[in-house]
Amino acid sequence: MSFALDLFSVVAVSGGALFYLAGTVGLLRFPDAYTRLHALTKADNVGMALVVIGLMPQVGGVLAGLKLVLVWLLVVFSSAAVSQLIARTARRRDART
Amino acid sequence: MPGRWKSGDAMADFLLWMAGFVVLMVALGLVRVARGPNRAERMMAAQLLGTGATGALLLFGAATGEAAVVDVALTLALLSAFASIGFVKFAVRQDQPPEDGEEAG
Numbered sequence: 001m002s003f004a005l006d007l008f009s010v011v012a013v014s015g016g017a018l019f020y021l022a023g024t025v026g027l028l029r030f031p032d033a034y035t036r037l038h039a040l041t042k043a044d045n046v047g048m049a050l051v052v053i054g055l056m057p058q059v060g061g062v063l064a065g066l067k068l069v070l071v072w073l074l075v076v077f078s079s080a081a082v083s084q085l086i087a088r089t090a091r092r093r094d095a096r097t
Numbered sequence: 098m099p100g101r102w103k104s105g106d107a108m109a110d111f112l113l114w115m116a117g118f119v120v121l122m123v124a125l126g127l128v129r130v131a132r133g134p135n136r137a138e139r140m141m142a143a144q145l146l147g148t149g150a151t152g153a154l155l156l157f158g159a160a161t162g163e164a165a166v167v168d169v170a171l172t173l174a175l176l177s178a179f180a181s182i183g184f185v186k187f188a189v190r191q192d193q194p195p196e197d198g199e200e201a202g
Contacts, residue, residue, distance in 0.1 A: 006108055085181070089137050
């Protein structure tokens with residue numbers, strides 16, 4: 001059981017790190033602001049979610065796990081709001097030029 | 098003693114390596130701050146920095162068993178959200194030419 005949980009953690013955390021890699025590569029390689037924002041929000045939401053899910057069996061305790069979920073919810077909400085705001089800024093800039 | 102190793106040593110080592118990897122990725126993303134053509138791209142790199150540092154702190158906290166690191170991650174997530182929102186308010190105000198202030202809002 002412990003081995004299965006450890007394996008689950010390794011797989012999920014590795015997947016999350018892969019999404020961070022994809023977010024960085026997308027931010028560096030994509031051509032314009034909107035596609036870069038697309039890559040960034042993938043790293044924000046999926047990468048963070050996979051890391052938190054993978055850490056869930058490792059923290060040892062329901063309260064610590066709930067705290068991880070709280071951090072994840074805060075990141076998801078702020079990322080959603082901020083990506084909307086950044087996209088609106090970029091769109092106003094493009095509309096002017 | 099800097100921290101007790103809550104999980105097995107191999108798992109703690111793996112989580113530490115993953116935390117280092119995420120920090121490396123975020124640092125590479127900061128190249129966009131130097132290259133990015135304008136402020137929106139630079140702010141995206143800062144947003145990635147906030148998210149990646151939060152994830153790396155969570156990984157670090159789980160690897161060392163330090164519960165306080167999760168509080169640091171929580172604070173950093175909150176601060177990075179406010180930093181981005183403050184940027185957008187500032188950018189919108191600064192981008193408006195002084196003569197057409199009537200469409201503000």
